[in-house]
Amino acid sequence: MSQIDLNLPGPAASRRVVVAMSGGVDSSVVAALVSEAGYETVGITLQLYDHGAAVQTPGTCCAGSDIRDARRVADGLGIPHYVLDYESSFRESVIDDFADSYARGETPIPCVRCNQTVKFRDLLSVAKDLGADALATGHYVRRVHSEDGPRLLRGTDPARDQSYFLFATTREQLDFLRFPLGAMDKAAVRDHAARFNLGVATKPDSQDICFVPSGDYAGLVKKLRPETEAPGNIVDLNGNVLGQHRGLVHYTVGQRRGIDIGGQKEPLYVVRLDPDTKTLVVGPREALGVASCRLSDVNWLGPAGPDPARPLTAKIRSMAKPAPARFDGTSVIFAAPEYGVSPGQAAVLYDGDRVMGGGWIADTQPALAAAA
Structure with missing residues (x-):
């Protein structure tokens, strides 16, 4: 099986590569592939939050098992592994931004903010401080060389492509980043995990936002920004009051369920939210x-x-x-x-x-x- 090429000058053994290890199968396979190719490999895991503090439920810390998984993989590969506490940075850059975005009547994407700040700003800086020549991650995107510098391309597998979440990656960051899984599909990645005998080979993919594993986004936002639960008017496109809502935190643009306005000729959808007046504007689908x-x-x-x-x-x-x-x-x-x-x-x-x-x-x- 051919080894990966990270397109770094000189022999692999003379190049140090930091791998962002989340404890999942993707980043674990990246660490194994980078090490197998002969690069000096260093694994770093970021402890981003204490789940109990985030949702005010004591006794839980869902980052713990992932950190242990990452450490076990690194130990098995014989590479150094470090855990960095970035909880305060993650709270400010991602969790608070998530809550503030909802409070503004928006629909946030915390995964992009995390890549934009904690991972591709803070972690990249740490990798450079460690004297690394590149930072490798388990994202399903491709980075290719061209005359005008590196280009960012969709992942080969449409079902796994993560390029949408990396749009904020700067040219300078792209120079330093590597994405060894970009040309693979998930089955190939799991085959590699089995080949390397990684303990996470069959670990399920995470499905929800990491700091809201229950999927109750509204519950978290209400705790962090209680004003988002204030009731207000539901109005049509002409400003006519149709009823009352139970807090804008429960609604996003395009939503149909939960509006609870009867007697209408056609279904109503959330068209926009106005947090200043606590107003929910609804209308027919064509208004979207x-x-x-x-x-x-x-x-x-x-x-x-x-x-x-x-x-x-x-x-x-x-x-x-x-x-x-x-x-x-x-x-x-x-x-x-x-x-x-x-x-x-x-x-x-x-x-x-x-x-x-x-x-x-x-x-x-x-x-x-x-x-x-």
Whole structure:
């Protein structure tokens, strides 16, 4: 079986590579592959939070078993392994940001914030301090060399591709990062885990946001930002009061269930949230159609600057199908009305498989208003 090539100059034995080890099968396989290829390999696991403190449920710390798994894998591979306490940084950059985003009436993506801050900012800095030549992670994306520098591409397996979550990776970070699993599917990764006899070979993938393993996002936000549970009016597109809601924390754009307004001719969906007035605006499905969305904190990875005439595709949710669009440097203009576009989410722009850049959705222009 051919070994991986991290595209580092000189013999592998002369290069030090830090591997971000979460305790799962993906990052464990990365550590094994990097070590097998002859690189000096150092494993680092970040303790990001105490679960009991995060949700005010004493006696639990779901980071503990993962840290132990990572340490056992590192011991089995014969590589050094360090655990770094980044709880305060994670709390400020990810958990507090998550709660604040909900309080602003947005739909946050904490996994992007975690990659953007704690992992690809803080951990990358630690790796450089350790004299590493690269930081390798278990993300399913590809990094390829080109004349204009490294490019970020979708993972080969569409079912595992994580490029949406890495849009905020900067050019400087991309120079230092390596993604050995980008051309593999999950079955191949688990085959490697079995080949290396890793104890995590059959460990299930995590499904929920790590600091909300129960999936009760509203419960966590209510504890951290109690004002999000304040009731208010449910109004239609014309501002007519239809009823009362039980707190904006329970609603996201595009939601249909839980509105509880009867006697309507057609189903109602959440169109937008106004936290200043505690108002929930609802309407028919066609009211969810968006003509364009304005982005904030744009990170551009494409050549030169954005070209408004260049046809691209845009992904506005991690599970959404990429939609034809153009980008003028500030706003994404969709070729046809796009549904489920919510402030707080990310819009990621692609040219084929290449990630051109992206940003955070700040606000949207309804297709109905644009056509009026």
